[in-house]
Amino acid sequence: MDKPKIAMYWCASCGGCEEATVDLAERILDLVKLVDIVFWPVALDFKIEDVEALPDGSIAASLINGGVRLTEHEHMVKLLRRKSRIVVAYGACSSWGGIPGLANLYDDGEFISRAYHEVPSLENPHKVTPQKTTAINGIELTLPEVLPRLLPLNRVIDVDYYVPGCPPTADVTWRTVQILLSGNLPPKGSVIGASEKSLCDECPLNETKPDKVLIQDLKRPYEVIADPEKCLLTQGLLCLGPATRGGCGALCVKARMPCTGCFGPLDRVSDYGAKAASFIASILDFQDEEAIEKVIDRLPDPVGTFYRYTLASSSLGGKARRK
Numbered sequence: 460m461d462k463p464k465i466a467m468y469w470c471a472s473c474g475g476c477e478e479a480t481v482d483l484a485e486r487i488l489d490l491v492k493l494v495d496i497v498f499w500p501v502a503l504d505f506k507i508e509d510v511e512a513l514p515d516g517s518i519a520a521s522l523i524n525g526g527v528r529l530t531e532h533e534h535m536v537k538l539l540r541r542k543s544r545i546v547v548a549y550g551a552c553s554s555w556g557g558i559p560g561l562a563n564l565y566d567d568g569e570f571i572s573r574a575y576h577e578v579p580s581l582e583n584p585h586k587v588t589p590q591k592t593t594a595i596n597g598i599e600l601t602l603p604e605v606l607p608r609l610l611p612l613n614r615v616i617d618v619d620y621y622v623p624g625c626p627p628t629a630d631v632t633w634r635t636v637q638i639l640l641s642g643n644l645p646p647k648g649s650v651i652g653a654s655e656k657s658l659c660d661e662c663p664l665n666e667t668k669p670d671k672v673l674i675q676d677l678k679r680p681y682e683v684i685a686d687p688e689k690c691l692l693t694q695g696l697l698c699l700g701p702a703t704r705g706g707c708g709a710l711c712v713k714a715r716m717p718c719t720g721c722f723g724p725l726d727r728v729s730d731y732g733a734k735a736a737s738f739i740a741s742i743l744d745f746q747d748e749e750a751i752e753k754v755i756d757r758l759p760d761p762v763g764t765f766y767r768y769t770l771a772s773s774s775l776g777g778k779a780r781r782k
């Protein structure tokens with residue numbers, strides 16, 4: 460009997476989600492016993508024409524990571540949608556826009572200038588900027604068009620399932636593969652491979668978290684050496700575990716880094732950033748405005764803090780567009 464065909468594709472991706480698949484390590488050998496990988500640009504030399512030649516609906520599942528930023532991404536995800544019975548948004552970027560979705564804070568075109576000429580960590584003495592066409596040795600090379608905004612996958616095609624994480628861990632990926640192969644699929648639109656509960660539920664420090672947390676200061680990770688035996692939030696570190704879906708095994712917290720929310724919202728939360736900001740506001744233990752202002756000033760990048768992975772899919776969406 461033919462094995463089910465699967466495809467993997469990256470859009471605007473840092474490559475971390477692809478690394479995460481490689482993190483399956485020897486389980487990749489089990490995977491290839493179970494499925495036939497028909498497209499995986501990062502690792503295998505299949506061409507777009509190979510996908511085009513497949514009958515519509517012949518791929519059992521396509522796992523797509525990265526947000527949709529280029530016309531090429533748009534074309535490829537529509538092609539994979541047509542060829543696949545199941546499409547999975549794999550990772551934070553594909554599910555909600557992820558970190559590249561923060562570019563939606565800049566208007567059309569502004570983000571290119573920001574990325575190539577303005578960011579403080581940049582080294583670009585010749586002010587190189589990507590061009591749509593470049594001639595080299597008489598041959599004209601072209602780049603795909605940049606879309607006005609980065610779009611989560613479900614703003615471009617119909618998505619069946621979501622796998623959270625930046626990136627999803629190997630265990631989350633393996634659980635996802637098993638769910639897809641089981642034939643026992645959850646309702647369309649479900650988050651798969653992760654937990655239904657918040658990160659605190661699986662965090663080893665949860666026992667030290669009081670029922671009602673109140674904090675009087677916010678600290679940044681570089682300012683303190685965290686007590687490894689005590690809930691990070693109660694130490695004033697902005698841990699978003701209470702607002703974030705679990706399933707990662709609390710890897711960051713185990714390394715004394717507060718959760719930044721890469722597993723995204725729990726079920727029935729439509730705007731992760733609003734939920735996380737409202738939770739943090741509810742535990743600040745202050746009476747007077749001035750003290751509150753002081754603490755808020757300790758948050759240098761509120762959007763990057765609360766909407767780091769979800770801005771593109773949030774009700775804010777990014778900066779208002781110029782007419």
Ligand code: SF4
Nearest residue numbers: 473475476551552625
């Ligand atoms: S979800 Fe994270 S690891 Fe995956 S492509 Fe986006 S930024 Fe990279």
Ligand code: SF4
Nearest residue numbers: 659662690691698700
């Ligand atoms: S707030 Fe953070 S450190 Fe505290 S229990 Fe939740 S996940 Fe763990």
